[in-house]
Amino acid sequence: MSLATAGPGPGSAILVAAFLTVALAGMAYVSRMLGNGTLGPNPLVGFRFRPLLRSEEAWQRGHQAAVRPLVTAASVGFLSLVGSVIGSRHVLPYLIFVGIALAVMIVGVILAAVLAVRAAKRV
Numbered sequence: 001m002s003l004a005t006a007g008p009g010p011g012s013a014i015l016v017a018a019f020l021t022v023a024l025a026g027m028a029y030v031s032r033m034l035g036n037g038t039l040g041p042n043p044l045v046g047f048r049f050r051p052l053l054r055s056e057e058a059w060q061r062g063h064q065a066a067v068r069p070l071v072t073a074a075s076v077g078f079l080s081l082v083g084s085v086i087g088s089r090h091v092l093p094y095l096i097f098v099g100i101a102l103a104v105m106i107v108g109v110i111l112a113a114v115l116a117v118r119a120a121k122r123v
Contacts, residue, residue, distance in 0.1 A: 005091045013088030017081040020101055024081075027105070028074035031112070035060075035067035047113055051120035058120040065119035066112035073108020077101040 007013070033039045034046050041059045046052070052062040080101040087093030 007088045007091040007094040010085060010088050013085045013094060016098065017085050020081055020098075020105075021078055024074040024077045024101075024105060027109075028071045031063070031067050031070040034063035036064075047116050049113070049117050049120070051117050054120070055123065058123040061123050062116035062120035065115040069108050069112040069115060073104050073112075077104045077108075080104065 008016075030039070030045050037060055039045060041053070041056060046059070046063060047066065049062075052059050078101075080097050084094050084097035084101065087097055
């Protein structure tokens with residue numbers, strides 16, 4: 001596979017970037033709502049680890065700790081998706097940028113979960 005191999009093109013790249021941007025923005029928005037207490041313990045969104053479910057304060061503190069890594073991951077992921085659209089004429093740069101966006105999203109969620117559990121255990 002060479003750099004000269006045709007990529008998906010801007011149209012498809014924009015569609016993929018738009019879909020992933022909605023996911024990243026949703027992740028950042030919900031994490032902020034959980035972190036500032038707008039969304040308390042509920043059955044729909046939030047981390048479901050035992051330390052966070054012990055009390056409302058543990059839930060709140062845990063989700064406050066998760067905000068920064070999730071918002072950072074969403075921001076870096078978005079920038080990577082912009083790069084994927086710019087590099088969409090060639091398959092290798094496109095796949096690298098999309099891969100970075102997905103990897104950052106996964107790492108952000110894992111880091112946020114670890115920090116949330118640690119913060120909840122301190123309550």
